[in-house]
Amino acid sequence: MRIVFKDKKHSSGTIKDGEIVLYISSRLSRAEQLRHIEELTRRLTPRLERARQLHLVGADPLMGLTPSPVADDAALARWAREINERHYGFAMGQVRFRKQESRWGSCSGRTRNINISHRLRGGPHELLEYVLIHEIAHLGELNHSPRFWALVERACPDWRERRRLLRQYGEYLRARESAAASETSKLVW
Ligand SMILES: [Zn+2]
Numbered sequence: 001m002r003i004v005f006k007d008k009k010h011s012s013g014t015i016k017d018g019e020i021v022l023y024i025s026s027r028l029s030r031a032e033q034l035r036h037i038e039e040l041t042r043r044l045t046p047r048l049e050r051a052r053q054l055h056l057v058g059a060d061p062l063m064g065l066t067p068s069p070v071a072d073d074a075a076l077a078r079w080a081r082e083i084n085e086r087h088y089g090f091a092m093g094q095v096r097f098r099k100q101e102s103r104w105g106s107c108s109g110r111t112r113n114i115n116i117s118h119r120l121r122g123g124p125h126e127l128l129e130y131v132l133i134h135e136i137a138h139l140g141e142l143n144h145s146p147r148f149w150a151l152v153e154r155a156c157p158d159w160r161e162r163r164r165l166l167r168q169y170g171e172y173l174r175a176r177e178s179a180a181a182s183e184t185s186k187l188v189w
Contacts (some may be wrong), residue, residue: 001019001020001021001022001041001169002016002019002020002021002022002038003021003022003024004021004023004024005023005024005025005026006023006024006025006026007025007026007027007032008023008026008027009025009027009041010025011023011024011028011033011036012040013040013041013043013044013050014044015044015047015062015133018048019048019065020040020041020045020048021098022036022041022043024036024037029145047178050175050178057130060122062064062165062168062169062172063124065124065125065126065127065141065165066123066124066125067123067125068120068121068122068123068124068125068128069125070120070121070125070128071122072097072099073095073096076095076096076097076116076132077094077095077096079132080092080095080114080132081095081138083132083133083155083175084136084139085157086123087154087155088136088137088139088140088154088155090112090136090139090140091139092112092114092136092139093108093110093111093112093113093114094113094114095113095114095115095116095132096113096114096115096119097116097117097118098115098116098117098118099116099117099118100115100117100118101117101119103117104116104117104119104120104131104166104170105117105131105132105135106135107135107136107139107142108136109138109142110115112139114132114135114136114139115129115135116128116131116132116135117131119173123169124165124169126162126165127162127165127169129156129162130159130162130163130166131166133152133155133156133159134152134159135156136155137151137152166189
């Protein structure tokens, strides 16, 4: 942690280069300065944790993944048809990228359309492929029963590993977003 005293009315703090940096008002009493240091440190510590997590989670397990060349709906739909023809042969509706944050993909049993989260567009190819296969398999089984996973396994034998990486990728994206947010925002007291 770095503490800089400044001739300013307010104290503030931020995360910089992996550490907490505090700018404490030099106009305050010693006791007030201590209180500002304590409070800003308490509020900035979770951000520091997230920044560290970003480094750990972001760099290592996802390093071997390749960016996907599938970046538009036409290419995505073509790829889905190929997978479906080779492994399943289900009736399939439209396949599109959709602006959805909470789920990686969804599949409608009624329209048989498949939506893939825009957050995977241009993301890791291996994870996009897993999500696509997962949703196509739902055309056969609209649940997560052993029968469903057997369908997934047909086209994606290492689905367990991909599912694990997908969770890590989600954590990585969240950590990156909150790190970006805390880099631009400064806590002021
Ligand atoms: Zn599912």
